[in-house]
Amino acid sequence: MSTTAAPANPRSRVITASLVGTTIEFYDFYAYATAAVLVFPILFFPSDNETASLLASFAVFGAAMVARPIGAMVFGHFGDKYGRKATLVASLLTMGIATVLIGVLPTFQQVNWVAPLLLLILRLAQGFALGGEWSGAALVATENAPKGKRAWYGSFPQLGAPIGFIIANFVFLTINWVLPHPEDPALKSEAFLAWGWRIPFLFSAVMVIIGLWVRLKLVESDTFKNAEAKGAIHKMPLVTVFRHYWKQLILGTFIMLATYVLFYLMTNFTLTYGTALTTANVPGLGFGYTDFVLMQIIGVVFFGVFTLLSGPIADAVGRRKLLLWVTGAIIVFGLTFNVFLLPQLDPQFTGALTQAFLVLGFLLMGLTFGPMGAILPELFPTNVRYSGSAISYNVSSILGAALAPFVAVALWAAAGGSPWLVGLYLSGMGVLTFIALIFAPETKDHDYEADLGLAQSAEL
Numbered sequence: 001m002s003t004t005a006a007p008a009n010p011r012s013r014v015i016t017a018s019l020v021g022t023t024i025e026f027y028d029f030y031a032y033a034t035a036a037v038l039v040f041p042i043l044f045f046p047s048d049n050e051t052a053s054l055l056a057s058f059a060v061f062g063a064a065m066v067a068r069p070i071g072a073m074v075f076g077h078f079g080d081k082y083g084r085k086a087t088l089v090a091s092l093l094t095m096g097i098a099t100v101l102i103g104v105l106p107t108f109q110q111v112n113w114v115a116p117l118l119l120l121i122l123r124l125a126q127g128f129a130l131g132g133e134w135s136g137a138a139l140v141a142t143e144n145a146p147k148g149k150r151a152w153y154g155s156f157p158q159l160g161a162p163i164g165f166i167i168a169n170f171v172f173l174t175i176n177w178v179l180p181h182p183e184d185p186a187l188k189s190e191a192f193l194a195w196g197w198r199i200p201f202l203f204s205a206v207m208v209i210i211g212l213w214v215r216l217k218l219v220e221s222d223t224f225k226n227a228e229a230k231g232a233i234h235k236m237p238l239v240t241v242f243r244h245y246w247k248q249l250i251l252g253t254f255i256m257l258a259t260y261v262l263f264y265l266m267t268n269f270t271l272t273y274g275t276a277l278t279t280a281n282v283p284g285l286g287f288g289y290t291d292f293v294l295m296q297i298i299g300v301v302f303f304g305v306f307t308l309l310s311g312p313i314a315d316a317v318g319r320r321k322l323l324l325w326v327t328g329a330i331i332v333f334g335l336t337f338n339v340f341l342l343p344q345l346d347p348q349f350t351g352a353l354t355q356a357f358l359v360l361g362f363l364l365m366g367l368t369f370g371p372m373g374a375i376l377p378e379l380f381p382t383n384v385r386y387s388g389s390a391i392s393y394n395v396s397s398i399l400g401a402a403l404a405p406f407v408a409v410a411l412w413a414a415a416g417g418s419p420w421l422v423g424l425y426l427s428g429m430g431v432l433t434f435i436a437l438i439f440a441p442e443t444k445d446h447d448y449e450a451d452l453g454l455a456q457s458a459e460l
Contacts, residue, residue, distance in 0.1 A: 022160025064127025065402030101199030154373030169184020252392025260400025306366030337423030
């Protein structure tokens with residue numbers, strides 16, 4: 001074999017760069033998600049109404065999803081025009097700096113309304129960065145994948161989600177263990193609220209340095225360099241993708257929708273519902289924070305395992321076929337919330353049902369999230385692949401992730417503490433994804449090398 005046929009990046013470097021980067025990005029995102037439940041309602045949105053404080057915290061959490069499509073368009077433009085490497089480094093730096101700055105913010109008690117305003121700005125910066133991160137990592141993985149293994153390689157950036165979740169929550173659990181409440185372990189201690197919660201955000205700086213070291217070693221993929229050499233790179237890829245690939249944008253957005261809703265219900269909503277005490281107004285399961293997060297981590301292990309398993313399955317049977325079956329299972333799963341999540345007379349039985357719910361939900365999450373690293377980029381040609389996949393992925397974040405925590409809490413309250421409306425909401429989003437998959441093509445045999453995109457002269 002000629003040495004000129006060697007891949008631009010060794011396989012180990014591709015896998016490591018796509019996995020490490022998304023792990024760091026998702027760690028930062030989960031650190032905020034955890035604090036949005038535990039800390040921010042108290043320190044940044046204090047009020048006499050706990051539900052109102054929680055909803056305000058979730059609103060800022062969701063605001064980042066609005067910034068994600070903007071980040072997708074900006075990073076997508078530069079990624080399609082100048083290459084993937086620089087955008088991956090820039091998105092990681094932006095996310096890391098914003099996260100570290102959250103760790104040094106003053107609270108509402110110190111600077112009044114300025115505190116939530118600064119938190120909102122930094123949260124928007126996080127969303128902007130994540131808008132460019134995922135697609136760049138997915139493209140590094142899939143554009144460097146061997147023939148017939150694109151979904152397998154594409155599952156590695158997806159694996160960053162469960163790994164980042166586990167690391168972020170273990171950090172919070174460790175801090176909570178070191179700084180316990182003197183009377184009730186279910187409550188936050190004064191030290192935790194004063195400074196302990198800041199540690200996970202500051203720790204992000206260490207992880208960013210590691211991620212940068214790995215990503216700076218990357219070179220552009222042969223696929224992108226081939227498109228560049230043949231004059232397929234456009235001056236305005238964003239215009240091209242909206243003008244010529246709007247159908248793929250719509251399909252990609254709704255293909256991702258159920259995945260987003262499922263994920264944020266399994267992480268944010270279940271943490272809120274699982275740790276809420278049963279009252280006359282809004283019942284919850286009443287688990288201690290530490291106990292419930294450990295239950296979530298057990299579920300997330302299944303998330304990671306089935307994310308990896310989904311890649312070879314999608315390579316063997318096709319992305320669309322696998323996702324149709326998994327989405328059908330998600331629709332059914334949404335109808336079972338009252339079966340698993342209602343408090344039982346026996347607390348141990350409540351715990352067993354809740355753990356089974358978390359395992360099943362995260363298992364489905366792995367099977368639906370894993371193939372997204374392949375199917376969304378495969379909907380688009382090389383010269384608009386970054387923009388197209390990033391916009392689809394992140395517009396879906398508004399419809400799914402931005403609304404899911406807020407809608408879930410509202411539905412939970414509207415049903416008097418029963419989670420059945422929340423499950424019905426998930427099933428409804430699953431139906432929309434199922435319809436999108438019916439109209440979507442099978443992308444398993446999409447030829448990256450042949451489909452470079454429209455010629456430069458056809459752009460305007």
